[in-house]
Amino acid sequence: MKKFLPLLFLFSGIAAAQTAPAKAPDASKWFEKLQIKGYAQVRYNRLGETNRDLKCSSCDKSVGDKQNLFLRRARLTFFGDVTDRVFVYIQPDYASDANSNQNYFQIRDAYFDYSLSSGREWRVRTGISKVPFGFENLQSSSIRAALDRNEALNSAVSNERDTGIFLMFTPTELRKRYKELSGYNLKGSGDYGMFAIGVYNGQTLNKPEKNNDLHRVVRFSYPFQLQSGQYIEASLQAYEGKYNTYEATEVDVNHYDQRSAASLIYYPQPFGFQLEYNVGQGPEYDPDLNTIRTQDLRGGYAQLNYNLTYENHRFFPFVRYQEYQGGRKLDVGSPSYDIREWEFGTEWQPDPAFELTVAYNISDREIQSDVANKTDETGSLVRLQAQFNY
Numbered sequence: 001m002k003k004f005l006p007l008l009f010l011f012s013g014i015a016a017a018q019t020a021p022a023k024a025p026d027a028s029k030w031f032e033k034l035q036i037k038g039y040a041q042v043r044y045n046r047l048g049e050t051n052r053d054l055k056c057s058s059c060d061k062s063v064g065d066k067q068n069l070f071l072r073r074a075r076l077t078f079f080g081d082v083t084d085r086v087f088v089y090i091q092p093d094y095a096s097d098a099n100s101n102q103n104y105f106q107i108r109d110a111y112f113d114y115s116l117s118s119g120r121e122w123r124v125r126t127g128i129s130k131v132p133f134g135f136e137n138l139q140s141s142s143i144r145a146a147l148d149r150n151e152a153l154n155s156a157v158s159n160e161r162d163t164g165i166f167l168m169f170t171p172t173e174l175r176k177r178y179k180e181l182s183g184y185n186l187k188g189s190g191d192y193g194m195f196a197i198g199v200y201n202g203q204t205l206n207k208p209e210k211n212n213d214l215h216r217v218v219r220f221s222y223p224f225q226l227q228s229g230q231y232i233e234a235s236l237q238a239y240e241g242k243y244n245t246y247e248a249t250e251v252d253v254n255h256y257d258q259r260s261a262a263s264l265i266y267y268p269q270p271f272g273f274q275l276e277y278n279v280g281q282g283p284e285y286d287p288d289l290n291t292i293r294t295q296d297l298r299g300g301y302a303q304l305n306y307n308l309t310y311e312n313h314r315f316f317p318f319v320r321y322q323e324y325q326g327g328r329k330l331d332v333g334s335p336s337y338d339i340r341e342w343e344f345g346t347e348w349q350p351d352p353a354f355e356l357t358v359a360y361n362i363s364d365r366e367i368q369s370d371v372a373n374k375t376d377e378t379g380s381l382v383r384l385q386a387q388f389n390y
Helices: 004-017 027-032 172-183
Strands: 035-047 070-081 086-096 103-115 122-130 161-169 195-200 215-225 231-244 254-266 271-286 291-306 308-310 313-327 336-351 354-369 372-389
Touching (some): 070 103, 172 231, 254 291, 271 336
Antiparallel strands (some): 086 103, 122 161, 161 195, 195 215, 215 231, 254 271, 291 313, 308 313, 313 336, 336 354
16 A cells, blocks of 8 residues: 555546646636535534433544533635636635644645546545544435434544645546435435545645655445346445554554454435444554553444425434444543443435434443543433534
């Protein structure tokens, strides 16, 4: 996989040399080339709470004691084709801080696609973007049924994003298919390539790079359509690199960081399910040695959902089970996690611009690190989210 970088530039150079130069953008019409969209989410997580000490530092910071109404996300996206080959996507976000329940503005996405062919089948993405690893990681938070992403795959690339360069290939027919899956309440992930290969820093979103190693990632995904019209998407993906845990240990240590994952998505037409599982190695606190070392990890989730329409209202009832055993590299001390959680809920859309989600969580979370005593908290709670699309 260390050969990905030279191959990426080689493929880009060959394809670019065979295409005609793009037309220069019309500076007087720039405002006609960009579009604006966004969404905001407000949450309340205290109904039926059985254990105030049960928290979720890796997902929603407003779960737990001394929390009330919380603005989870507020995003405004600027995007569009500035020429026939260059696509721009910039998304600022008013989001929660990684270590508290405070909010602040940050750049969530800032990437630029250059199409290497007139049909846009081959393209190179440069900038801050989602890393092509996993289905739910690539799925927008605005359309995901569960309130938070699963721990097992999201712990691979926290916030799903990093600064990188990715070469993506999607045949024209599949580009149309990915658009259909994202546009007809099927909760698709969008077009991140039938095939994608690339490199990224590895310390994840808005974190300074701390070593000379680039993470390498490769993904293959194919959305099948059966004669009945049913869509099924299967994916295989893997990455590797070195992750620096300097902030956690105050010692400059690079740990091997590698995962492989498989995804199977049966789109809700009206019944659907999602299955994802990953295995690998990464930095994790070892209580026996009282240090952080590279250890095995594993985990995934299974979700059942249903797409129901009644008059002008749309409902998405779902149930999800997830588990994860391994380290969480981005948390201070790279704590050891052993998590099992059930989530039952439904999303209600009475209006295209408004959604309400009600979910019941049953959690068992065991966490241990060198900066905190071992905790083993179990409990349940009802969670509410109001989402506004604009």
